[in-house]
Amino acid sequence: MNNLIKFFIVTLGGLSLLSQAAFADHHSLENVKKGDVIPVTLKQLKPTQASVGYDQIYYKLGRYQFDTEKLFDEMCENNGQKAISKFSRSSNPADMSSYQCTDEIGAKPTDMKTVVIGPDNGLYLTDGHHTFNVLWHMENGGPDFKVHVVVADDYRHLSDMEAFWSQMKDDNNLLLLDDKFQPIEHSQLPTSLGLDNFYNNPYRALMYYTRKIAWEKPKPAFNYVEFYWGKEIFDKIDLSKYDLNSEQGYKKAVEDTAQVILSVDTNNVGGTMRSAERLGQFKGFDKKEFEKLFRKNQKIDYMLRYKKQLNQQGIEHRKAS
Numbered sequence: 001m002n003n004l005i006k007f008f009i010v011t012l013g014g015l016s017l018l019s020q021a022a023f024a025d026h027h028s029l030e031n032v033k034k035g036d037v038i039p040v041t042l043k044q045l046k047p048t049q050a051s052v053g054y055d056q057i058y059y060k061l062g063r064y065q066f067d068t069e070k071l072f073d074e075m076c077e078n079n080g081q082k083a084i085s086k087f088s089r090s091s092n093p094a095d096m097s098s099y100q101c102t103d104e105i106g107a108k109p110t111d112m113k114t115v116v117i118g119p120d121n122g123l124y125l126t127d128g129h130h131t132f133n134v135l136w137h138m139e140n141g142g143p144d145f146k147v148h149v150v151v152a153d154d155y156r157h158l159s160d161m162e163a164f165w166s167q168m169k170d171d172n173n174l175l176l177l178d179d180k181f182q183p184i185e186h187s188q189l190p191t192s193l194g195l196d197n198f199y200n201n202p203y204r205a206l207m208y209y210t211r212k213i214a215w216e217k218p219k220p221a222f223n224y225v226e227f228y229w230g231k232e233i234f235d236k237i238d239l240s241k242y243d244l245n246s247e248q249g250y251k252k253a254v255e256d257t258a259q260v261i262l263s264v265d266t267n268n269v270g271g272t273m274r275s276a277e278r279l280g281q282f283k284g285f286d287k288k289e290f291e292k293l294f295r296k297n298q299k300i301d302y303m304l305r306y307k308k309q310l311n312q313q314g315i316e317h318r319k320a321s
Contacts, residue, residue: 029117029121032117032151032154033151033154034151034152034153034154035150035151036150036151037080037105037106037109037112037148037149037150037151038115038148038149038151039146039147039148040115040123040146040147040148040149041143041144041145041146041147042132042135042136042141042142042143042144042145042147042193043143043144043192043193044123045115045123045124045125045132045149045193046118046122046123046124046125046189046191046192047124047125047129047189047190047191047192047193047197047198048124048125048126048129048168048173048174048175048189049129049174049175049177049189049198049224049227050175050176050177050178050179050184050188050189050190050198050199051177051178051179051198051199051200051201051204051227052129052130052133052195052198052199052200052201052204053130053200053201053202053203053204053205053206053207053208053226054195054200054202054205054317055202055205055208055209055244055303055307056130056204056205056208056209056303057130057133057134057137057195058303058306058307058310059299059300059302059303059306060074060130060131060134060138060302061134061137061138061306062302062303062304062305062306062307062309063299063302064134064138064139065139065306066297066302067297068087069084069087071093071138072084072087072091072093072099074131075093075096075099075101076099076101076102076103077108077111078111078112078113078131078135078147078148079096079101079105079106079112079147079148080103080105080106080107080108080109080111080112080148080150081101081102081103081104081105081107081108082101082102082103082107082108082111083101083102084099084100084101084102085100085101085102086099086100087099087100092140093135093138093140093141093145094140094141094145094146096146105148106148106150109150112148112149112150113125113127113128113131113132113147113149113150114126114127114128114149114150114151114152115149115150115151115152116151116152116153116154116155116168116173117151117153117154117155117156118155118156118161118164119155119156119157119158119159119160119161119163119164120161120164121156123149124168124173125149125193126152126173126223127152127223128149129193129198130208132147132193133193133194133195133198135147136193136194136195137194137195143192143193143194152173153171153173155167155168165186172222172223172224173223174186175223175224175227176188176189177227177231178199179199179200179201180234181203181227181230181231181234195317196317196318196319197319198319199319200317200318200319201227201230202239202244203230203231203233203234203239204226204227204230206230206239206253206254206257207226207227207229207230207257208226209250209254209257209293209299209300210254210257210258210261212286212289213254213258213282213285213286213289213290213293214257214258214259214261214262214281214282214285214286215229215261215279215280215281215282216280216282217280218278218279218280222272222274222279225279225280227270228269228270228271228272228279229261229269229270229279230270231270231271232264232266232269232270233257233260233261233264236260237256237257237260239253239257242256245304245307245308245311246304247294247300247301247304250294250300250304251294251300254290254293254300255290258285258290259285261276261281262281262282262283262284262285264276264281
């Protein structure tokens with residue numbers, strides 16, 4: 001009897017929510033449409049970019065080791081449930097029944113990560129490569145970790161995968177650049193999450209750390225904006241000259257990168273045909289946010305401590321050639 005693979009759609013906040021009784025597969029996706037909230041495992045998600053900023057991911061992994069409330073807060077946010085309301089020492093981020101959030105799943109869809117469905121019924125991740133790589137590598141995480149995502153678009157009406165990749169590029173749902181911002185083919189994209197499948201792009205990480213100091217994400221959102229900023233400044237600052245394993249080196253890198261961002265004067269940042277101001281450039285350097293970034297138990301501190309742990313353990317994430 002095929003009832004075991006059936007699923008139920010319920011309405012929640014104007015969205016359709018796929019019951020947790022069945023995680024998304026080719027059968028359960030049949031009736032899914034744009035705007036639906038669906039449960040998935042990380043191993044089902046197909047990347048649409050080839051690089052990530054390892055140091056951004058290391059910050060979250062480092063923080064989660066010491067800040068349990070932040071960990072569960074973000075588990076709730078990932079599932080559109082705003083914030084944590086109850087958890088205990090025995091709570092496990094991989095077990096949603098072991099903690100409670102302030103809202104129902106999908107109640108805050110703008111906080112959630114997005115996928116599109118391809119003609120092959122594949123789930124292609126269009127936002128969340130950093131967040132979900134954190135979940136892949138954290139304690140109790142991994143390829144079978146479960147999370148909910150929003151279906152941002154459905155491309156199953158397209159004739160074939162070539163038409164899909166072309167449309168994805170037109171819709172800015174695809175980033176075909178390597179870690180040095182050189183063009184790649186879609187066949188060179190990772191087929192799975194996991195840092196060993198991605199290039200490390202330090203410029204992408206520096207764009208994360210310079211937010212609120214020299215720029216902020218524009219509204220409405222623009223996919224891959226950090227990468228386009230990174231592409232813009234790539235030939236303006238050489239990050240290989242900085243010691244990104246030390247606080248002093250990172251502080252100088254953030255400061256210099258921020259100043260480069262502030263100096264950009266173009267209407268075509270990273271080839272986007274958008275001005276620096278439109279893509280969030282500030283008018284001046286925010287010294288208060290800069291100083292906050294380097295305080296104890298803030299982003300850089302957590303990140304550097306985690307990197308030190310990896311070095312002591314002899315762990316080096318590196319994209320397989």
